[in-house]
Amino acid sequence: MKATFKFITISIVLCCCLMLLLYAFMPKPNGKKNGFYRKVIGKSIIQTDEIDLRYTGYYFAGATKKTLYFGNNNAKLHVLSVDVNLKDSASKFLKLEKPDSGYWGYAHLSVDSPYIYIAEGVTPRFFIAKTDDLNLKRHLQKAYYFNAGINVSPSSFIVRSILNKENDLLKIQSDSPYVISKPVVIEKQHDGVFCTDGMFAMDYKTKSLIYIYYYRNEYIAIDTNLNIIQKGHTIDTNSVAKIQVANIKSKKSSIFSEPALKLIRCASYSQDKLYVSSLLIGDNEARKILSDNEIIDVYSTTKTKYLYSFYLPKQKNETSKQFIVIDRNLYAIYNHYLIKYKIAEDILLQ
Amino acid sequence: MRKNIVEIICILFVILFVYTAVSKFLDYENFKAIIGQSPLITNFATPISLLVPIGEVIISLMLVIPAYRLKGLYASFIAMLIFTSYIITLVTLSENIPCSCGGVISRMSWSQHILFNVFFISISIVGIALESRPTKEKLSTSSLSKA
16 A cells, blocks of 8 residues: 555656656747847826626727727627727627528628628628618628638628638629639748738728738738738748648648747737737847736838837736727727727827 | 456546547547647657557556556556646646547546546556455455545
């Protein structure tokens, strides 16, 4: 019995040592110098308002001068409107005219008053409703599979689809030709799917559109006809995506085969400035910065250059799920809270 | 009675190891890629992805052959202990945890998974305690509760 006990104790101790060794030698994000410097501006934002949205899963769907709109990943027909001062909110539910048997898992809602759109890329199909009657009707005659999309006009969407096993952008519109493709708007580096992953950031006022990559230091500004207006670079040095992808034949799909170096969390575009929540720390910053903040880098798209950075504080130990900048204000969603920050005027003028 | 308990414990381990080893081999590419996603062991993905299922088969064989049964139980204990501490380390380290446990086991949550493992660790200790006693003694409750 004693021997067994000894064996168990020694095993547990050795096991802990093994884990410590593995941890010591594991590649850590921001473990090495990232090779770039930030110009951090202090006292650049002030929290002004806060509202409890009561449920998680909300994302920004659109905005007018007075109202912000939110969709919810857990309730696809739900639209939440919140006034820009975060004092009032109103919950609405869209109605389907006909029962719909299509897939709803990735349905994404967007609002461009007076219209509400739902884009669903798997089945694929679009719906439109008016903000006053909330009756969803099928929208756009034709659709094509997509895995991300954004509404750019009442009669068109820009979507990211997979053509020849690679991501590319398409325009889907109400008139013939219904689906427009411009060859290679986003560029392949490895596999064409993971390496080109990224997100759209749109200026709600001007409808200017940016696609920013998650794994390389690049963004592209495109017009609504899929022409590249400009390419810009974020300040970090990862020009080629640091990812490894394995092709799994049994599942007919690909998955990462190494931890991927994701560079950004989220981005927002407003008044020729691109706001990017970066996951990398600069060489002139302390690593502990990330324990209380997320870092927002600001780029000028007119000058195609990096301007400055500021810190967005964590709330209840969480980084924002998503944020958008509208005029002087930054709205960020944390769990089930929406928080409004005012951006200092002097830094906006830079 | 004592022999039966040890036998049941061994059968449970053999079922567990053979099931997970087979599901790893059947989907080896996937298993290897997911091991690679884990920050803790990404540098050793290829050897670990072979070592784990082969080890599971070897331990199962040891548990089936009476002469190696006790060693097999020791090995089972160590395997489950390493696996459990690996999960605990990973859960405390990061939010995104890759998982490639075989078949139904992959549907467990992390806390369920840890409980599941702790159960197997406990029965391996019981097995070791019962199997390592050379003579037929009266099975006292104290030895059971201690285990």
